[in-house]
Amino acid sequence: MNRDDIIRMAREAGIKDPAPARQGFKMYANPQRLERFAALVAAHEEKECVEMCAVLRKMAIEEEREECAKIAETPFSGEQDDYTMQAKDRVAAAIRARGEI
Numbered sequence: 808m809n810r811d812d813i814i815r816m817a818r819e820a821g822i823k824d825p826a827p828a829r830q831g832f833k834m835y836a837n838p839q840r841l842e843r844f845a846a847l848v849a850a851h852e853e854k855e856c857v858e859m860c861a862v863l864r865k866m867a868i869e870e871e872r873e874e875c876a877k878i879a880e881t882p883f884s885g886e887q888d889d890y891t892m893q894a895k896d897r898v899a900a901a902i903r904a905r906g907e908i
Contacts, residue, residue, distance in 0.1 A: 820844035
């Protein structure tokens with residue numbers, strides 16, 4: 808959250824700025840307006856947190872999907888026939904494609 812967000816929320820809460828040009832940024836408010844301002848800030852922070860959690864969750868799922876695809880592609884032991892390797896490649900491709908849905 809930046810300074811402009813804070814100022815916007817303060818104004819939205821009804822906190823008045825009597826002289827922004829002469830005295831710098833000073834705001835005056837009653838307790839009800841401060842409570843409203845606090846609620847706006849909390850809602851903003853919660854929204855940012857939820858958005859960040861969604862991004863991190865998506866990244867974790869994508870990483871796990873790729874690791875599963877790599878395991879599916881890995882030969883079990885020694886040489887394998889073309890049919891088996893093609894099947895493994897198809898399984899790995901299907902796992903990776905799940906992220907494109």
